[in-house]
Amino acid sequence: xNLRFFATRLGRAVLTMLLVVGFIFVILRLAGDPAQxxxxxxxxxxxxxxxxxxxxxxxxxxxxxxRYTASLAAGDLGRSFKDNxxxxxxxxxxxxxxxxxxxxxxxxxxxxxxxxxxxxxxKRGTAIDRFAMTFAVLGYSLPNFFLGIxxxxxxxxxxxxxxxxxxxxxxxxxxxxxxxxxxxxxxxxRFTRSAMLEVLNRNFMRTAKAxxxxxxxxxxxxxxxxxxxxxxxxxxxxxxxxxxxxIIVETVFAWPGxxxxxxSAVAARDLAVVQALVLMTALAMIAANLAVDLAYGWIDPRIxxxxxxxxx
Amino acid sequence: xxxAVRPTRTSQFFRGLRRVPFMVGLSLxxxxxxVFVFLFADLIATHDVTAQDLTNRLKRPALLGGPxxxxxxxxxxxxxxxxRLIYAIRTSMLVAIMGSLIGAILGTLLGFVAAHFxxxxxxxxxxxxxxxxxxxxxxxxxxxxxFLGSSFGLVVILxxxxxxxxxxRLVRGLVHSANGHGYAVAIRGLGAPPVYxxxxxxxxxxxxxxxxxxxxxxxxxxxLEASLSFLGMGVQPPMTSLGLMLGSGRRFLLTxxxxxxxxxxxxxxxxxxISLVGDWLRDRLDPTLR
Numbered sequence: 001x002n003l004r005f006f007a008t009r010l011g012r013a014v015l016t017m018l019l020v021v022g023f024i025f026v027i028l029r030l031a032g033d034p035a036q037x038x039x040x041x042x043x044x045x046x047x048x049x050x051x052x053x054x055x056x057x058x059x060x061x062x063x064x065x066x067r068y069t070a071s072l073a074a075g076d077l078g079r080s081f082k083d084n085x086x087x088x089x090x091x092x093x094x095x096x097x098x099x100x101x102x103x104x105x106x107x108x109x110x111x112x113x114x115x116x117x118x119x120x121x122x123k124r125g126t127a128i129d130r131f132a133m134t135f136a137v138l139g140y141s142l143p144n145f146f147l148g149i150x151x152x153x154x155x156x157x158x159x160x161x162x163x164x165x166x167x168x169x170x171x172x173x174x175x176x177x178x179x180x181x182x183x184x185x186x187x188x189x190r191f192t193r194s195a196m197l198e199v200l201n202r203n204f205m206r207t208a209k210a211x212x213x214x215x216x217x218x219x220x221x222x223x224x225x226x227x228x229x230x231x232x233x234x235x236x237x238x239x240x241x242x243x244x245x246x247i248i249v250e251t252v253f254a255w256p257g258x259x260x261x262x263x264s265a266v267a268a269r270d271l272a273v274v275q276a277l278v279l280m281t282a283l284a285m286i287a288a289n290l291a292v293d294l295a296y297g298w299i300d301p302r303i304x305x306x307x308x309x310x311x312x
Numbered sequence: 313x314x315x316a317v318r319p320t321r322t323s324q325f326f327r328g329l330r331r332v333p334f335m336v337g338l339s340l341x342x343x344x345x346x347v348f349v350f351l352f353a354d355l356i357a358t359h360d361v362t363a364q365d366l367t368n369r370l371k372r373p374a375l376l377g378g379p380x381x382x383x384x385x386x387x388x389x390x391x392x393x394x395x396r397l398i399y400a401i402r403t404s405m406l407v408a409i410m411g412s413l414i415g416a417i418l419g420t421l422l423g424f425v426a427a428h429f430x431x432x433x434x435x436x437x438x439x440x441x442x443x444x445x446x447x448x449x450x451x452x453x454x455x456x457x458x459f460l461g462s463s464f465g466l467v468v469i470l471x472x473x474x475x476x477x478x479x480x481r482l483v484r485g486l487v488h489s490a491n492g493h494g495y496a497v498a499i500r501g502l503g504a505p506p507v508y509x510x511x512x513x514x515x516x517x518x519x520x521x522x523x524x525x526x527x528x529x530x531x532x533x534x535x536l537e538a539s540l541s542f543l544g545m546g547v548q549p550p551m552t553s554l555g556l557m558l559g560s561g562r563r564f565l566l567t568x569x570x571x572x573x574x575x576x577x578x579x580x581x582x583x584x585x586i587s588l589v590g591d592w593l594r595d596r597l598d599p600t601l602r
Contacts (some may be wrong), residue, residue, distance in 0.1 A: 012442075015439070016442060016443055016446050018444075019440075019443045020443070020447065023443075023452070024455070027456055027459045027460065028457065028459065030459070030460060031459040031460055054348055054509070137584065137587055137588070137591075138584070139529065140531075140583075140587060141518055141580060141583040141584035141587050142580055142584075143535055143538060143539070143576075143580065143583070145538070145539065145542050145558065145559075145576075145581060146558065146576035146577075146579060146580055147553075149558070149562060149565065149572050149573070149576060150573075150576070152565060153565060153569055153573070157566055159566060237445070239531075240445075240446075240447065240448040241448065243448045243451065244448035244449070244450045244451070247451075247454070247543070247545070248539055248542070249451060251543060252562075253543075262451070262454060263454075263544075263545075265458070266454050266455070266457060266458040266543075266545060267544065267545075269459075269461075271458065271459060274454075274455050274458045274459070275455075277451070277455075278447075278451055278452070278455045281447060281448070281451050282446065282447050282451075285446055285447055285448070286446055289446060
């Protein structure tokens with residue numbers, strides 16, 4: 001991995017993160033004057049003014065922004081007024097349980113979506129292909145919250161096989177992971193199929209066939225590595241969908257992770273926790289996309305080489 | 313339809329309609345029904361949406377053995393679900409249509425601006441596009457609603473802001489390539505001002521791609537409204553929307569599952585129909601995208 005490629009991607013990631021901080025700073029200021037809130041509605045103007053000075057609100061906006069960014073960078077994300085604890089602790093405490101659900105769902109969606117997409121492309125126009133594409137469209141159109149409710153109706157209330165809420169046992173994991181996983185499996189299958197079809201139509205595939213490379217080797221050494229490149233990029237975007245889906249799925253199944261925390265914090269207007277959650281989500285997503293960018297350079301040597309020569 | 317500009321194209325289009333696949337036809341029919349409900353909600357609703365009938369709470373739909381005056385049963389306050397569903401469809405469609413249009417107009421405009429001015433303007437717009445793609449939009453929407461409080465206008469604006477980045481990216485690319493084409497160069501050579509070239513010549517040429525993008529974006533706006541309302545952060549009572557009905561009916565799954573399942577089914581079939589029609593449109597209107 002060369003340094004220049006790494007540095008430009010890292011620079012872009014830092015810039016994106018700064019924009020996120022800027023966004024929160026703007027809506028924080030739009031939300032109202034914190035000095036007025038702290039002093040109370042009927043406080044005399046001198047008191048409010050003193051609070052403004054104490055909070056640094058009398059300084060020019062760019063300076064306020066720099067101070068704000070510096071305090072965030074130092075790990076000070078404010079306190080949750082509901083729990084009266086640092087907001088970061090409240091979020092970190094719930095994080096593992098969301099990662100657990102997210103990882104299982106991701107593995108599930110990859111192990112369904114990728115083989116399905118590959119088979120659909122290889123057997124284009126057959127029943128398998130049509131099945132895969134129907135599955136993909138259904139997965140895309142059936143909203144998480146509705147699928148979750150249908151599953152609860154069937155497996156919890158009607159058949160009484162699975163618990164409808166909580167996260168204590170493995171049984172609790174089945175429905176949330178399935179709900180979150182299948183929607184993504186559909187999208188991944190669809191994307192894998194089109195990436196695969198594109199590779200299969202390329203000249204080098206025809207050449208490989210003409211010179212007598214066996215079918216298995218053509219598939220594993222020629223087609224799959226080339227199809228993997230767009231699929232890996234696509235996965236970077238998918239992680240965002242997975243986070244969005246987790247918010248819904250955790251609410252439906254009362255899964256006590258960060259998604260549910262987000263909803264309860266938004267409902268209670270526990271702004272420090274909301275702020276911490278947005279920053280953490282952004283950080284995770286930006287890191288994931290950076291990792292995807294780097295993986296992309298590692299899978300595809302052409303990008304690495306191009307990064308060395310050209311101005312990015 | 314933007315395609316129907318000249319008579320030859322129009323006749324071509326109608327000839328094409330006869331070859332509509334069965335599922336697409338079905339989807340178009342369903343979407344037509346949704347538009348009908350949207351336009352004539354007042355005429356086809358049988359009850360006042362807020363009228364409570366506390367002696368008839370959580371009744372089954374008439375077809376499943378409930379009282380005959382409530383076609384689709386009642387909710388926990390004895391309100392008629394059929395009429396509520398009709399008005400929920402109207403609200404959801406209204407929010408989705410306004411949101412989609414805001415996103416389409418804003419994104420298209422910024423795409424043109426980026427492609428025209430290039431340089432730092434383009435870089436700034438593309439940086440914002442990258443930024444928006446970097447975080448799931450529902451997180452941004454929820455945070456904004458938490459900080460600023462929920463209101464109908466804010467929900468519509470937020471739903472409009474979702475998806476503008478896709479239009480901006482698409483339009484910028486298309487305008488860049490259109491600017492290099494002979495027709496744009498020729499018109500510009502004749503002394504036409506840029507706005508004229510963009511609005512009268514380039515925009516009609518990229519309209520097909522924009523329509524495809526619209527069909528991709530529209531289900532997402534429906535789902536975002538439904539998700540936000542489902543979570544209790546979108547459309548607020550006494551208004552009702554499909555997501556809100558689904559979310560509030562969730563507490564009565566055991567005793568009255570139809571409260572949630574009815575709006576959920578409408579959301580599902582609507583997004584499915586738009587996806588099917590959108591895929592078909594994409595194949596017909598813009599062979600280059602496939």
